[in-house]
Amino acid sequence: MIGRDEVLHVARLARLELGEDEIEPMARELSAVLDHVAKIAELDLSGVPPTSHVVEVTGALRADEPRPCLEREVVLSQAPAVSDEGFLVPSPQA
Amino acid sequence: MSDILALTAADAAEEIAMGRLSAEELFAAYRSRALADRDAGEAGLNCFTWVAESTPAPAPARPLAGVPLAVKDLFCTEGVPSQAGSRILEGYLPPYTATVVRSLADAGAPLLAKTNQDEFAMGSSTENSAYGPVRNPWDRGRVPGGSSGGSAAAVAAGLAPWALGTDTGGSIRQPAALCGIVGLKPTYGSVSRYGMIAFASSLDQAGPITRNVRDAALLLAHMVGHDPCDATSIQFPERVTLPHAERLDGIKLGVPAELSQDGIAPGVQRAFASALARAEELGAERHDVALPHAPHALSAYYVLAPAECSSNLARYDGVRYGMRAQDAEDLLSMYTRTRHDGFGPEVKRRVMLGTYALSSGYYDAYYGRAQRVRTKIAEDFRAAFEQVDFILTPTAPTIAFLLGEKTGDPLAMYLNDYCTVPMSLAGVPAISIPCGLSDGLPVGLQIAGPAFSENRLLEAAHALEMAFEFDGAPARV
Numbered sequence: 001m002i003g004r005d006e007v008l009h010v011a012r013l014a015r016l017e018l019g020e021d022e023i024e025p026m027a028r029e030l031s032a033v034l035d036h037v038a039k040i041a042e043l044d045l046s047g048v049p050p051t052s053h054v055v056e057v058t059g060a061l062r063a064d065e066p067r068p069c070l071e072r073e074v075v076l077s078q079a080p081a082v083s084d085e086g087f088l089v090p091s092p093q094a
Numbered sequence: 095m096s097d098i099l100a101l102t103a104a105d106a107a108e109e110i111a112m113g114r115l116s117a118e119e120l121f122a123a124y125r126s127r128a129l130a131d132r133d134a135g136e137a138g139l140n141c142f143t144w145v146a147e148s149t150p151a152p153a154p155a156r157p158l159a160g161v162p163l164a165v166k167d168l169f170c171t172e173g174v175p176s177q178a179g180s181r182i183l184e185g186y187l188p189p190y191t192a193t194v195v196r197s198l199a200d201a202g203a204p205l206l207a208k209t210n211q212d213e214f215a216m217g218s219s220t221e222n223s224a225y226g227p228v229r230n231p232w233d234r235g236r237v238p239g240g241s242s243g244g245s246a247a248a249v250a251a252g253l254a255p256w257a258l259g260t261d262t263g264g265s266i267r268q269p270a271a272l273c274g275i276v277g278l279k280p281t282y283g284s285v286s287r288y289g290m291i292a293f294a295s296s297l298d299q300a301g302p303i304t305r306n307v308r309d310a311a312l313l314l315a316h317m318v319g320h321d322p323c324d325a326t327s328i329q330f331p332e333r334v335t336l337p338h339a340e341r342l343d344g345i346k347l348g349v350p351a352e353l354s355q356d357g358i359a360p361g362v363q364r365a366f367a368s369a370l371a372r373a374e375e376l377g378a379e380r381h382d383v384a385l386p387h388a389p390h391a392l393s394a395y396y397v398l399a400p401a402e403c404s405s406n407l408a409r410y411d412g413v414r415y416g417m418r419a420q421d422a423e424d425l426l427s428m429y430t431r432t433r434h435d436g437f438g439p440e441v442k443r444r445v446m447l448g449t450y451a452l453s454s455g456y457y458d459a460y461y462g463r464a465q466r467v468r469t470k471i472a473e474d475f476r477a478a479f480e481q482v483d484f485i486l487t488p489t490a491p492t493i494a495f496l497l498g499e500k501t502g503d504p505l506a507m508y509l510n511d512y513c514t515v516p517m518s519l520a521g522v523p524a525i526s527i528p529c530g531l532s533d534g535l536p537v538g539l540q541i542a543g544p545a546f547s548e549n550r551l552l553e554a555a556h557a558l559e560m561a562f563e564f565d566g567a568p569a570r571v
Contacts, residue, residue, distance in 0.1 A: 002450075007446070007449075010446055010450045011421070011446065012455065013453060014433075014445050014446060014449040015408070015411070015426075015429045015430050015433060016430060016434060016437070016442060016446070017427075017430035017431050017433065017434035017446060018434065019434070019441070022442070022447050026442070026443065027444060029443055029504050030191060030443070030446060030447060030450065032504070032505050033396060033443075033447060033504060033505060033508070035398070036392075036393060036505055037393040037394075037396055037397050037460070037464075038393075039390060039393050039395075040393045040394060040463050040464060040467050041459070041463065043387075043390060043463075043467065043470075045463060045466040045470070045492050046468065047470050048146070048466040048470060049469055050462060050464070050465030050466050050468075050469065050474065051296075051466075051468040051469045051519075053296075054281045054282050054296070054468075054519075054520060054521025055281065055282050055326075055328060055521050055545055056470060057283065057325070057326055059330060059337050060325040060326075062322065070189050070190070073477075074189045075189065075414075076185060077187075077189075077414075078187065078414065078415040079111075079413070079414050079415065080412060080415075080416070080417065080418035081412075081418070085416060087222045087413050089425055089428065090381075090419050090422055090423065090424055090425050090428050090442075091412055091424060091425065092424060092425045092426070093424060
């Protein structure tokens, strides 16, 4: 069973603010899903390698050559706030 | 042309190529239907998040001849709103177009509309959308399935000739089943994911949602191919061809007890049984196969997909695109409040679940184990395909359920993916075709094959489709 403190700890890791009314339902719903997925603990998986790719890909590397990319103005046009040539964000310290 | 909207996409393309139908007339006819649905809001089916502002100018002859395409909101389309059904991408106009959308446009399938979906493709009912829920054209009180519910409902209702969807754990196949149409999830890697807004990158795959199997083959033929912008994409080993098979002589069909008995609604089991009987009449041999780890697929999936989601969705921080919470006093609270305001409840749940599963002390127990279960599931499929050509299961455990019926119980919602998730984890292709009705609502038959067996899979699906003679007309609006 996931408790309130654990929910708040994970929310901090996820950079997610939860309203007071969201914490208890989140604890309950996460617990229900985790109880269900805990069934995989019953399987004997010793010596089984973890999946990295389901379909084998070889030679995915390309030459590291400079290529044109999106123009700065095009990218900045989607930002909520910009300053001169960059993204504008609040100060890390209030 | 008496009723151009009744034409399948492939037939419409042929009529245009023969000069008997104008591409502009067809586009305009669908555009006005899509606009009517959009303007009706939730009084309509709520299939669309955006509809083309005008009919494209006449173009030179191309393979898809100008047959218009509806595209799930999850795909980036240059200068056209692309929000993945989320508030957090409010106002986002991508500076580029997804490779697969561009390929299809180049082949002659212009963008008709963007379709509604579960937020970031997380859901099985298309109720988790910032644009409100989509309705099932067979029964407006029911869900269309999800997450590609807008694409499926639009095709079933005749509001689009065909559509693009995406499938992570069943998001093409399950809504296709619940709406009585065809949905194909290709082999992982066969279609570029570039410009497809990421949910779980090791599972996400684009695919066609169509009225019949032939349309699915035609659309897929112009979707596959290696893309230098997606390092997991692979050159499809052969040309995708249009299916013609009417018989299944000598084809071995495997039926796994694990995915066709417990937890499957009686009406769905009955439709599935009669589909198998029809397959045998067409000359197929029925075999029992074992997928011993398939019952654990859902558990593994609901660790792996949220884990990848929590990582992929870290990018939504209010800095570079979409919305930003106002009046935050510092950088950290700007991040956390933007995500609080911008994400819906299901996305928050998955981000939390994934962050938990990846967090210190739990990684081995959850993520590590789930990746090992995934290996066992892929091995099960490889072993089964040494005995049989295809694996058949019902696509979804139930017919379309009522709006609101499962929104309060995430686990009940997740169980919708029980039959589709194993193929996703194994990376193999699977198609859903309508095989009958239960209580007047469509039931989907899922056919899965080995990696890159799409041509054979489409042939078998075509033969079965001919035999089922499923009538989708009741859903047309």
